[in-house]
Amino acid sequence: MTKILAIDDTPYNLDILKNGLEDEGFAVVTAESGRKGLELIDRESPELVLLDIGMPEMDGHQVLQQIRLSDEHGDLPVIILTANTEDSNLARCLESGANDYVTKPFSFTALVARINNVLRTQKDTRQLNRDVEKLRDLAYRDEMTGLLNRRAFFERANAEFEISKSSGEPLAIAILDIDHFKIINDTFGHAAGDEVLSAFGKLLKSCLRLHDIVGRIGGEEFAVCLPNSQAMHAYNIFERLRTTLAKQQLLTNDDGTTHQVTVSVGVVGLTDQKELDNLMILADMALYRAKNQGRNRTIVETGVTN
Incomplete structure (x- = not known):
C-alpha cells in the first residue's frame, strides 16, 4: 500500500485528504506544520508528499527546499497543493523542485490521477537510473574478473x-x-x-x-x-x-x-x-x-x- 504524507496547517483539510485518499486505497499520515512534516519524512519514509504552500513559520517552498537538499530523501516525489493559481506562483512551485501541483479546490479524481502519474513517473525514472548505472558499470568493469578494465x-x-x-x-x-x-x-x-x-x-x-x-x-x-x-x-x-x-x-x-x-x-x-x-x-x-x-x-x- 502506497504511503502518502499530507502536510497542511489546517486540520480540516488534512481530514478531507486522509479520508478521501484512504478510500482510494492509500495509507495516509498527516502533519500540521512543515517542521513536523520533515520529521515524519524521516520517521515514516512516505512514497509521496502532498504539500500545502501557504503555511506559517515554514511555508511549502521552504519545506520543499529542505527535502531536495536531503541526501536520503532528495528525490522524494512532492505534489504542491495551492489556492494561488497565478502563473508566477505555479512556475515557482515547479522551479523549486515540485513534481506537480494541484490547485484548490480540487476533485479527488484529478488528485488521484496526478498522484498515480507522479508515482509511475518516479518508478520509471528510478528504473532508468538503475539501468544507466548498470551500463556505466559494464563500461568500466572487466567482464571476466569484475575488476576495473x-x-x-x-x-x-x-x-x-x-x-x-x-x-x-x-x-x-x-x-x-x-x-x-x-x-x-x-x-x-x-x-x-x-x-x-x-x-x-x-x-x-x-x-x-x-x-x-x-x-x-x-x-x-x-x-x-x-x-x-x-x-x-x-x-x-x-x-x-x-x-x-x-x-x-x-x-x-x-x-x-x-x-x-x-x-x-x-x-x-x-x-x-x-x-x-x-x-x-x-x-x-x-x-x-x-x-x-x-x-x-x-x-x-x-x-x-x-
Missing part, C-alpha cells in the same frame, strides 16, 4: 597520481602477470584459464584495501594503484599474495596432481615522474626483472625512494 583503471589511478603529486603523500604502483599463462591455456583449455583469471582477481581484491584501485589491463596482466602507501608496504602486500597463490590448488591434472599457479610482480613508489604512464613503465621494468630472475617473485624498482 584498462580504461577505468588508468582514469582512476591518474586521479590518485595527481593528488599524490600535489599533496606529497606516498603512492605505489604494481603490475602483476600470471606466470606461463599460455601454458595453462594450452594444457588445461581456455575455460580453465578463465577460471584462473577469475580466481586470481578475487584473491587480489581480497588482499587490498577498499580504496586501492585494481584492474585487469591485459590478458593475464593486472595493475594496482595504492594511495598513501610506500613501495615497501606494497611489496609486503604482494609477497603475501604471491605466496598465498602458490599454495592454492587452482588447476588439477588428469592424473590428479595439481599444477601450481604463480605470479610475478613489479612495484614502484612515487618518484619525480610527471606522468602516470612513466611510473607504469618503471613498474613494468621491475616486472620484467622479476620474470628474468625466474618468475614467482616480487621486485621493487631500484633507485626509487621508498
